[in-house]
Amino acid sequence: MDNFIDWGPKLFNALLVVAVFGAVIGLLLIVVDRAPKRGHDRYQLALFLLPAVFMLTVGLLIPAVRTTVLSFTNAAGDFVGFDNYGWLFSEDEALTTIRNTVIWVVLTPILSTGVGLIYAILINEARTEALSKSLVFMPMAISFVGAGIIWKFMYAYRGGGSDQIGLINQIIVWFGGEPKQLLLDPPVNTLLLLVVMVWIQAGFAMVVLSAAIKGIPTDIIEAARIDGVNAWSMFWKVTLPSIRASVIVVLSTITIAVLKVFDIVRTMTGGNFDTSVIANEMYTQAFRFREPGRGAALAVFLFVLVIPLVVYQIRILRQREETR
Known part of the structure; x- marks a missing residue:
């Protein structure tokens, strides 16, 4: 009652x-x-x-x-001008955050798109195409928090001669190595977190690029085969130029998602051990350190970074519509 x-x-x-x-x-x-x-x-x-x-x-x-x-005020709400932006580009902690974000932005879209493109090419020729695509796309159905927890177990460490529950450390032990606390050592830990995002986004890239590859006119492919083009030349001279617009859309979409990444870092390391990124540091400054001005400055900086990508993506989509 x-x-x-x-x-x-x-x-x-x-x-x-x-x-x-x-x-x-x-x-x-x-x-x-x-x-x-x-x-x-x-x-x-x-x-x-x-x-x-x-x-x-x-x-x-x-x-x-x-x-x-x-973003122009301090914790007490007083106007401080550009002090928060000065902190953003001068303090070691903030610079580490920007460096990590740059690493994420540079590597994640390229790796995700590359892996997705490889999947698309291989799976399009497979007999079990539907099943294979479902398995590759499945990580997209998992939340970032869930993916972070899964991969945190993958990287898990146990010392003192205990049996390893983390797959990566268990593989290291099988090859005679010593298990390590993988998420504690920068900048390797940032790269290991980045792998989680690649695992998730590769399925999205695969679906979009697979559809683009199937949309290539068959007469172009047949003409290239008649000319005796091998598989490698077919990829570089026919397939990739034909799906260029789709590749750009995938790259820009993943880049926008990477700039906003928060859940993976928060779940796996909490931004500790020099793994923080802009979105995570924004939360940390505003709610943990009670510095809403610094958190707002990070939010504005992130917004400025995202705007050109959104504009560029809209422009590419319009060009695709006009060429149809």
């Missing part, structure tokens, strides 16, 4: 939200239906865009402006 009483207000609030949403949609439909016939399409477009614009303003635009303002 007490549980029902506790859940009563929450259930009421949920039903109230659903009712308000239904009322707003119903009101929009009535207004659109009664709009003047002249310019009806414009009224319809404006009214249906209004809720989305409102939500974007409340959920994105206003927080972005507040975060930018906050």
